[in-house]
Amino acid sequence: MGPPFWSALLWLGVAGATLAWSAATNATRSPSTSISGGFIIECESNQKCELVAKATVECGGTVRFTFKSDDFIGISGRLHNSTTKEDKEAFLSQFDGIKNKWMNLRAYQIPEIKAEEPWHVKPKRVVQADKGKRDKLEKSSVMVLNSREHQGFHIRRAKNDKRFERQWHHLITHVDKLHKEGFTGSGIKIAVIDSGVDYHLPALGGCFGRDCRVTVSEDFINDGPPDEPDCLIHGTAVASVLASNSRVAGYTGVAPNATIMSYRVVNCGGYATNDQMIAGWIRAKEDGAQIIVSSAGFVQGWAQSPEALVVARIVVSGVPCIVAHGNDRSKGLFHGRSPGSGRGVTSVGAFAFRETKVRRNGVRPVVVTGSDVGRAMTRALSSSKPVTVRARGLGQSEAGRIAGFLSYGPTWDLDIKPNVGSPGQSIPVLQPGEIYSYASGTSFAAPFLAGVFALVAEARGTFNPVTLNSLIMSTAEPQTTENGYFVSVAQQGGGLVKAWEAAHATTLVEPAALAFNDTDNRVSPISLRITNTAKAEVTYRLSNLAATTLYTFRGGSSLNPLSSDAADAQADIKLSQSSITIGAGQSATLDVSAADPKGLDAARLDLWSGWISIRGSDGTNLTVPYLGLGGSLRSAEVLASYARDASANNAAFILPRPPNGQTPSLYNQTTHPQGAVRVSAVTVHLGLVLGSPYLRVDVVPVDICSASPLIGRKGASTTTISDLSRACVRESIVTEFAGVKSIGQLPGYPQNYAMPGEVNLHWSGFLASGRYAPPGRYRIVARALSIMGDAANWTHWQTVRSPIFSISYDDNLFLTGDQPSEGEPSDPLYMGY
Template sequence: MVRLSLAACLFAGLSSAVQFDTVEKKKSSSRLPGAYIVEFEDGKSTSGFNKEVAGQATTRLEFDYKLFKGVSIQFNDLEKADDLAANIAALPAVKNMWQVKVYSIPDPQIEWVGTPGVDHAISRKKRAINETEADTFSPHVMTQVNKLRAKGITGKGVKVAVIDTGIDYKHPALGGCFGPDCLVSFGTDLVGDDYDGYNTVYPDDDPMDCQGHGSHVAGIIAAQENSMGFTGVAPDVSLGAYRVFGCDGEAGNDVLIAAFNQAYEDGADIITASIGGASGWSEEPWSVAVSRIVEQGVPCTVSAGNSGDVGMFYASTAANGKKVMAIASYDNSQYVALLNTSHYTVNDSSTKIEFGSTAGSPAAWGGVTLPLWAPNYDTTVVNGGCDAYPDDTPDLSGYIVLVRRGTCTFVQKAQNAAAAGAKYIMLYNNAGGTSAIDVSTVTGILAAGMVTADLGAQFISLLKEGSTVTLEMSDGSDGKVTLTQSRNGVTGGSVSTFSSWGPTWEMDVKPQFGAPGGSILSTYPTKKGSYAVLSGTSMSCPAVAGIIALISEVRGTLDPTLIENLLSANANPQLFNDGSKFYDSLAPVPQQGGGFIQAYDAAYATVLLSHSSLSFNDTDNFVSVLNFTIENTGSEDIEIDISHIPTTTVYTLIEDSIYPDSFPNEFTDGAASLEFSESKVSVGAGDSVTIEVIPTPPEGLASERLPLWSGYIAINGSDGTSLSLPYQGLAGSLHDAQVLASDDTWISKSTDESLAAVPANTSFTLPAAGTNDSSATLPALVWYLALGSAELRAEVIPVSLSAPNATSKSIGEPANFPMLWNAMGSNSLAWAGKLVNGSFAPAGQYKISYRALRIFGDASESSDWDKSESPVFSIKYAE
């Protein structure tokens, strides 16, 4: 009796692939020049370190924590930084030394934001399949939070720390105050308003949010009752606000390490961060720091990332850390739209009909009363407004132009309309709900907005009949808002297409599981509108943190391993969806981990599994047998059936290529088979049994394309227990996969953001050795990694004018090398001629010779490095 079936729970929600535009994407990290994190050995004198850096560096942050002792420093002279860093790394007191990297503020897609200074009066219009259903908050229904809340479980007494942009604690729904007796009861500002990731931090005790992201996250966890009709997952927890971003910019991993450790020492029971960047390596310093905290008994949730379009093996740090819960996003079961209330008339009728729209940018809709005009009456057109309007188009300055969303950018649609005189443009969606659009760069457009697909079709139908449809627009200043919710069978409950895929480069299962992250209503700073609907794994991650608080209240424990196992085992794996339809197989484990979490089932489960997942690694490191334990903590004996349901195997690489495929990756027939030491067992009350799992990887696959196989072990009990255990493996060798092609390194200009290659033998004039000139155009050393590499090295090779093809001896590594724990993709370094040893390359012709260590490679083996040489370029120095 296998209750885990292919008809896993289906919901309706955001159809991002159909909409042709993107949601939140976190940028990869970049190095902060001349900045290092230094961790000290416990009990060893740091006098040597102090002597070495005296007068040479300034302190960014001090780490005087139980789990992390050290300092982050910024060398005063960037030209000497790498020499000094090498000396410091060799000191007996230094345990670890890492480069400081910076991570961007997450940029979720904005579906709707309230109007600042306005108390919104909600007009609720629910359109559900069953109109008798209670109008409950859909993310809570999807995750069974509503069932726990019905039992009075609210997270009381649990301290949840939010590492983010701060929290607007003055928001009425976020408690209205900051301090021991407030909802936001603890925390600090580690950076100050003006911090941008690269400059000096100015910490203070006030973690007020001036950006918005952290306030939205906080409301998902613990929002109090409000006029918008929702509350947070666990409204009785105590929130901690640890601000790591200024009002704009980025945050260094040294700041993030400090924030996690400070939250830990302040007694946080759970720590959550919706921050990160592409990595895939658990050895990253931020990941290491978070893993240590989890090992001390504090669950940590970190968003899995928002680069689902990149494809597999794009796990984000610090979510890729050992024992850290990486949280995927699933689409909301409801299209949630909060729309400014306006009116329209048909054929100049005196009857005004109410409708809602989302204002875009610009948004000068106040007092606008104009008829609609549409370039196309086809409500299925995929490229509406993407082409230039015909010559006989009327002057559109007296109309609101109605265009269907799809294919080309919003800006392109607005440009075509503006070219015909339009000042106002209204898009209608090609999926459920609406979102804010930004066409502020288009000259002539005064206001833009979006209405729902249904309303747009209704308008088009009237125009097609020859009717005049006149819109009387509101700019939202009256505060009237229409809340609409509607089910959608296209992608609801599926993994959001923007959610990043794992696994890590060492085949750890990532993500662990997921929660609703698409189209989530929550709080926003009062100065920015008080409430907003946003989409991203930034939204699913705090939901899981709140759910952990609820589970801990029920079970009386915060043990991270137990809670992770409970959440994974009781999650519902979902069918794969490419953004347009569901398929008849479960989504692969590297996309969804254990699946969509079910809070109530996890909280009250009496049958426990000893693992949250199983990884059999790749062919070279194949684990021929793994085991897991089933423990019956109930009062009655139960009979257990064990079986498994494979997912479709997914190719990592493009055919006949060393490069990864992008989403949706190619699926292939063939799945692993599993044998169990026992497929039927009796587990007595208070007893446990251990089950061995023996996999047979699929055969006949193109192993050079790195096919990843996965699936779910189903554990079904006579007491109604229905659990699942995700597993994965790789039918190929990660070690044998090339990570750097011989021609994937080139020279660009440091001023060229596109990193376009310059012609061979291009000459650069560099600032005089030892000087800085921010206006200079330097050679940018560019490399493109097909897969991740734990270490990238480079050598500067002189090229003889008389024998350009001759191989000369290296004069050293460029400053800032080696690069450690690299994600796949492109990266670059602006080079001013400095070498790691502190000297400067003489004027002349050079090429850069690179070596990238393969996955699972041995750095001492030459054959484990992929090699590439850049084209020749010349340098000389200014006088």
């Protein structure tokens, strides 16, 4: 096991600027920082970890967290005098009983949060407005909020905007029906892993402690004012969607009587580390949380990251865990979030309210009908009486549409993510001062779904994650585009959640989803078990609902693979039975098999999906999502190969003098080749088309010899001046990996569980080992393990190489003739096969 990739970033699922804050517009990717000397390990026992912890402190290091739970025994720490991977590996190799290790401990930061005044909030305070003032405010579409503890604030609405008072998100998901039946999450303990919760707000109870709404407020950061439990506001907004209960505002969360447990893992600057996340999740379970939700996550679509691994184990132990899926639609397929990428963890997508405009300015609506209907309508209209027309469509009277920012799944091992969706656009949220505002992002879809989990658990008397996931996914409603095509399962999972239907379903299905994998690893058939818990026999009719098939790669551009290009074909789904009758309290099993769509370009990796529709004679209407991929992920291109520029070959660079007195050269002076350029670093451009379980970037010498010759400019033996073009690297410092001879890797490599993207690698001559490369001629060679590849099989690795270039250093440069030109980091050298 290993560290997350360089692009693994902390992410809080806020989309756009609809809330009273927004992300900086110029931030396309949040910064991440590797904590020098940091590591996370999992041990076989507490005793094994105690030995590592003791040795860490004895060598001047720090133990950050000690984990002693049933789900994860381990520690995180820093070795202040061991900053390279090699140093940390050497230290940890002294100990047995280490099950897993992640050699990078990272701090992640969300984009800068800027406070702003949203269009619907008027910050002026209104102190107990009298009736006359209230009437005046109401006429101007302003709601007055008052409380005994706080002065009132008021919210401005757009004209005819009924979203706030209608709580549209409760209506389209049938949460309102469960509220009317008395299900409000009473007594259910829900943990929020986020930036904290402001329990001072009356809508969240106004206090903290045993008899309050917020009973736990753990802080794993301790950087904010002691009387300010949420300096970032985000966690408070999340908690309000989940469990706000404001009599003054007339607004309630999904589970307004639930008990909130707050675990602060994101600091005032928006930073968090993966060990802080792990600590928060573990503590929440230990404190007795019955449901855990987090809208903070990492750009990491792998199930093997440490936080995803821990949360998946918490689910196995019996606690439902809900995580926001992400707001990165533009990045295309395979961009789920960790820990939502963990097995069994519920990843949540976001829906918006679907508004269908019947009339636009200057446009009249047209309805196309058959001639018989046309004649009947003409006769009716000619009677001069009111005419009522009943239109039959897809039957989605309370439909939602996919939020425009929602990320695509699935995970890299083709597990279905997101699992289900809930409202996440234009959601009323609570802010400091008892102000309600609208917000968008899967950050707010996740607590909504956590509230639904609570209501369904209350109604059915179970917190079993497998049962709840199955109920909520199978009763969800798959959504279509405005053109009537079903949106891919890779973006909506089971569909839009329907809370009342999940609470009262009498038919259970298992598994909750069918993952058929890719062509090389096809799982088919898959058995689907249907259980009738009703008191009477039910006959079920089964059919296939195919969703839009998506290509992974855009045609003609492998470096922009994150495609939403639709393919006009669906998988061939076969059911062993299209109809089945099951007695009361009985179960039956049928097989579902799948074959890839025909006529598609397998090299573009077509991602196909849909649902198995199950309709019962008792009115049951369930769906089970399925997903698979045509083509081979293992054989797909992982590393980008760029067209070679012949002029880039044999480029010569002069690098700055190494610090700390290091002298990588054996020579007192070195002549520079003609045309050498002074640069601060050699830049090599690396592109990952897809993710990779393992990525290494090696510095490969072109010239290797058993002992470094001391060759002068005229061929005479000397220890003073070396002709760089004839220098070679000593064989004693060279190692070999998969047939490639290397003097070491670039700092920060190797990387485990990489995400796709492009990066300019700036190399100053410094190696991950802590040494500097000697002057000479080199290539940078990147190698990536294919998805689903076998690391021991070298044919499962892909390799790209930079052009040959030479380096020397300012400390031993012998200047003759023209002076080398000055420069910043060099222009990129592009890598190819």
